[in-house]
Amino acid sequence: MKKSLIVSGLLFSGMILGSVATPAVVQAADAATTEATEKQSVGQVSNNVTFKDTDGKKLVTMPMYGKVGDNLTVPQGSTALTGYYFNGTVPVFQADGSSYDVTVTKATDYDNVVTLSVNYYLGDKSNVVGTEQISGGKGVAAKLTTIPAGYTLVNASDANVKLPAQSGLLNVQVRQPVANTVIFKTADESQVGTTTVSGAKVGDAVVLTDGQIPTGYTVANKNLTLQADGNTQIITVTRADNSGVTKYDGVATTGTLGARIYTQEGKMITGRALGANTAWRLDKKLVLDGVTYYRVATNEFVKAADVTVTGSDANTGSDNNGSGVTTPSDAVKTDKAVVTTISDGPTFLYKGNGEKISNRALMPHSAWQTSKMGTINGVKMYKVATDEWVPASDIK
Secondary structure (H helix, E strand, O other): OOEEEEEOOOOEOOEOOOOOOOOEEEEEOOOOOEOOOOOOOOOOEEEEEEEEOOOOOEEEEEEEEEOOOOEOOOOOOOOOOOOEEOOOOOOEOOOOOOEEEEEOEEOOOHHHEEEEEEEEEEOOOOOEEEEEEEEEEOOOEEEOOOOOOOOEEOOHHHHEEEOOOOOEEEEEEEEOOEEEEEEEEOOOOOEEEEEEEEEOOOOOEEEOOOOOOOOOEEEOOOEEEOOOOOOEEEEEEEEOOOOOEEEEEEEEEEOOOOEEEEOOOOOEEEEEEEOOOOEEEEEEEEEEOOEEEEEEEOOEEEEHHHEEEEEEEOOOOOOOOOOOOOOOOOOEEOOOOEEEEOOOOOEEEEOOOOOEEEEEEEOOOOEEEOOEEEEEOOEEEEEEEOOEEEEHHHEO
């Protein structure tokens, strides 16, 4: 006696191993060699597919319905195919009426089967416009087939994927028919990020999302007008005002392991660090996500936890250490708002009396605010902190 099984996205051992493209009624024959399905939906093709195991033994022949180029899936509702999956390149639907063989592997260890969830996003990753799931053996090559209608991939190569070692999520960027590349630059022409905007036609208005704008920057106007497909638009950005940054007058001293350096956004700077047992002048304090940092150079901060800090918040530009400070007799208001060190190594500081400060220095090519200039022992110097001066020959 034949049994009727209803197939529509069935689960097997907690994993989605595949389903017939159209919900179907499957007639399970006694020999489990031939099975019939319901008629295909509009727009689908019919392929007569023979499933064989890795030894070449025929498991079942059945019609499969889908769109040309879509991935085939192993229908777990078929008695003959329960527990099998594609272990290798996933076959795709061919022209209507095609007949062909495919090889499937028995999943003796279901840990070898993974599911890749695909999110198609427009603009930034929070704007998901479509999804897809692909299941199969670890490392299997597959092709994305459920790209949302009206969209294309920003990068055509994204259509080919390889299933990961563990089930996971893949974000794939899509675009509408007319797309422009947006390049974000600062006032000094430094590029700090890119994104893609798209729409149905030239002249459409689009709005940049916060997720598209580089972290730590703002734009004066988020509204753009689409130009010809493929054009590039340049947008000027400014660094966002970070209320967590305050003035600070102090010194950071590293331990035996030195200290890592971070940007104002909290990203570690690779290839640069503070040396072991060295002292560095601080001029700003940053609190970011509950972590305290101190600035040692332009957009270079050290974590408070990695150094020993001495100093205090500096809300004024006046000296704050009272007695013992010598100010050059010819000291006047500086002719520079900021001075930048020019050495590739540390730049040493001097007290107002001409004494060299041996345990503190300024970072290479770092910028510092200055309030006064004067002559110390015949050398023109600029004041960068309380009783700390840098020679004019060491800065620009």
